[in-house]
Amino acid sequence: xxxxxxxxxxxxxxxxxxxxxxxxxxxxxxxxxxxxxxxxxxxxxxxxxxxxxxxxxxxxxxxxxxxxxxxxxxxxxxxxxxxxxxxxxxxxxxxxxxxxxxxxxxxxxxxxxxxxxxxxxxxxxxxxxxxxxxxxxxxxxxxxxxxxxxxxxxxxxxxxxxxxxxxxxxxxxxxxxxxxxxxxxxxxxxxxxxxxxxxxxxxxxxxxxxxxxxxxxxxxxxxxxxxxxxxxxxxxxxxxxxxxxxxxxxxxxxxxxxxxxxxxxxxxxxxxxxxxxxxxxxxxxxxxxxxxxxxxxxxxxxxxxxxxxxxxxxxxxxxxxxxxxxxxxxxxxxxxxx
Amino acid sequence: xxxxxxxxxxxxxxxxxxxxxxxxxxxxxxxxxxxxxxxxxxxxxxxxxxxxxxxxxxxxxxxxxxxxxxxxxxxxxxxxxxxxxxxxxxxxxxxxxxxxxxxxxxxxxxxxxxxxxxxxxxxxxxxxxxxxxxxxxxxxxxxxxxxxxxxxxxxxxxxxxxxxxxxxxxx
Numbered sequence: 001x002x003x004x005x006x007x008x009x010x011x012x013x014x015x016x017x018x019x020x021x022x023x024x025x026x027x028x029x030x031x032x033x034x035x036x037x038x039x040x041x042x043x044x045x046x047x048x049x050x051x052x053x054x055x056x057x058x059x060x061x062x063x064x065x066x067x068x069x070x071x072x073x074x075x076x077x078x079x080x081x082x083x084x085x086x087x088x089x090x091x092x093x094x095x096x097x098x099x100x101x102x103x104x105x106x107x108x109x110x111x112x113x114x115x116x117x118x119x120x121x122x123x124x125x126x127x128x129x130x131x132x133x134x135x136x137x138x139x140x141x142x143x144x145x146x147x148x149x150x151x152x153x154x155x156x157x158x159x160x161x162x163x164x165x166x167x168x169x170x171x172x173x174x175x176x177x178x179x180x181x182x183x184x185x186x187x188x189x190x191x192x193x194x195x196x197x198x199x200x201x202x203x204x205x206x207x208x209x210x211x212x213x214x215x216x217x218x219x220x221x222x223x224x225x226x227x228x229x230x231x232x233x234x235x236x237x238x239x240x241x242x243x244x245x246x247x248x249x250x251x252x253x254x255x256x257x258x259x260x261x262x263x264x265x266x267x268x269x270x271x272x273x274x275x276x277x278x279x280x281x282x283x284x285x286x287x288x289x290x291x292x293x294x295x296x297x298x299x300x301x302x303x304x305x306x307x308x309x310x311x312x313x314x315x316x317x318x319x320x321x322x323x324x325x326x327x328x329x330x331x332x333x334x335x336x337x338x
Numbered sequence: 339x340x341x342x343x344x345x346x347x348x349x350x351x352x353x354x355x356x357x358x359x360x361x362x363x364x365x366x367x368x369x370x371x372x373x374x375x376x377x378x379x380x381x382x383x384x385x386x387x388x389x390x391x392x393x394x395x396x397x398x399x400x401x402x403x404x405x406x407x408x409x410x411x412x413x414x415x416x417x418x419x420x421x422x423x424x425x426x427x428x429x430x431x432x433x434x435x436x437x438x439x440x441x442x443x444x445x446x447x448x449x450x451x452x453x454x455x456x457x458x459x460x461x462x463x464x465x466x467x468x469x470x471x472x473x474x475x476x477x478x479x480x481x482x483x484x485x486x487x488x489x490x491x492x493x494x495x496x497x498x499x500x501x502x503x504x505x506x507x508x509x
Contacts, residue, residue, distance in 0.1 A: 006358060006375035006421055028422070035378070035417045036398050048375065050422055080474070100487020101472070102465065103399060105411045106418065236486035333483040 001038045005047040009054060012179050012213060018049045020181055020209050027051045027211060029072055030107040032099075033115040041125050042116075042132055056110075056213055059083060065219035068177075071110030071212045075165065076101065078109060088221040089329065090245055093228040094168035096332040100237050110212035113166060113176065113192065116203065117159035117267075118239055120144060130156045131200040138200075146305040147239065150313070151266040153301060157200030161193055161268050162239050168228055170269035171245040171261035174217050180210035193268030200267070222247030222259065227323040229330045229337065230263070231316055240264030242313045244320035248284065255279050260292065260321070265300075265313055272296045284325040286318065293317035358421050364389065365433025373420050380404045380415040383430060391431040391460045395489075402488035405461040405468070406430050412468025414487075431460035434467065442508045443467055446501035454492035462488045466502045478503065 009015035019025055025047035028034055037043040056070035059081050067083055078084055079095035121127045121139035128137035140148050140158050148158040174189045193204055225248040232238040243263035249256045258279035262270040275295040282288040293314045300310045323329055328338050357372040364387060371386055383389045395403030397416045404416040407429040434441035443463045453459045465488045475481045481499050
């Protein structure tokens with residue numbers, strides 16, 4: 001870790017002002033990813049602006065029947081918040097599928113959105129990586145790419161977004177509230193993270209100087225028919241090979257509304273509107289689910305070590321939709337996949 | 339430690355940061371320190387306060403050996419900057435026993451032989467203390483899941499779970 005200066009933000013406006021005054025500075029909240037990246041010399045901020053004391057720690061109901069989650073609500077507090085466990089259990093389950101109890105106590109909601117990929121080459125400053133050092137090349141495309149993406153990749157980058165929470169937020173059509181030098185704005189979740197294209201150094205569409213202040217969930221939480229199914233190399237405390245957030249609204253056996261988002265397969269939580277459309281109006285059956293999975297994966301592309309992910313994702317989608325339809329969501333402390 | 343930020347990301351020479359006053363209460367004792375901003379809570383405990391019970395394992399938040407309680411919540415002290423903990427109350431393995439009596443978890447780890455080399459044990463016990471305070475785990479399955487942030491390379495897991503179950507029965 002290189003030396004840096006430290007200051008505290010007094011309020012949101014002060015945080016934005018401090019970052020504008022020193023563009024090579026970074027905000028720090030939970031620090032669970034940033035401090036690690038600084039120890040690896042991947043991140044080298046000249047200053048850390050501590051935002052952890054800003055009043056962004058509440059979970060409030062919105063006038064439209066949704067929920068506004070402050071950017072500094074710790075992951076563990078959010079996972080066990082009564083409004084989340086009752087109305088958005090998919091969010092609680094996704095959070096508890098990730099990291100460890102200690103890390104969830106530290107990590108913030110906003111920080112979870114902004115965590116970087118865990119691609120080995122991004123972390124290893126001795127190797128080329130377009131995300132870390134634009135133009136240097138991608139080591140993963142021809143290297144050890146077992147953990148890497150199968151959808152939406154580019155010749156520049158095949159990294160995945162590592163978050164579990166974000167997969168559930170994508171499925172639920174959350175929005176991200178941000179503040180910046182030009183004022184505040186609201187970003188649709190699908191527009192918040194981006195595909196690598198030829199600029200993999202940008203994970204998000206956040207503009208220079210902007211700070212995440214809240215995440216908002218709309219009314220519909222799919223509390224009756226949902227699941228978060230995470231498939232990984234060990235049974236706890238590991239990043240996803242493939243994960244699936246599924247939410248269904250059923251009328252008898254017929255699917256009225258369907259949400260499907262995948263983690264571990266792309267540079268962002270992966271939604272496929274065509275697959276969701278294909279589910280609507282159909283019977284909640286294995287053949288319907290398999291059809292949706294085929295649509296999601298029709299353009300999937302495997303690399304030397306991750307081709308297995310295509311079939312794994314197909315099976316995980318069918319399994320997740322089956323769990324959601326049956327109202328038997330995956331329990332994260334249970335190692336049996338129903 | 340400070341050097342010019344390389345690769346064009348600098349804004350010129352970074353001034354040498356000053357040490358920053360930090361007031362933390364550790365195991366009930368108020369401490370006033372002056373620390374460089376990059377000093378982790380783990381290094382503060384071990385190198386500045388001579389509390390070496392808290393262990394440095396991976397130093398990347400992956401092994402849990404550095405687990406301590408900050409304001410009653412278990413965290414990885416290797417990923418926490420001390421300057422950000424100003425005003426906090428920290429409990430380490432050295433602060434769990436009271437009046438010469440072992441904490442129920444310490445006694446349970448002895449009773450169940452819940453360690454071999456012992457290097458992960460302070461982190462395991464502090465993490466388990468956090469687990470008991472949270473009150474989310476009841477079954478062995480839930481204990482295993484919510485203790486997954488603490489790695490034991492000797493593989494004492496069955497005995498660790500048994501020790502936590504014993505302490506849980508007493509709390």
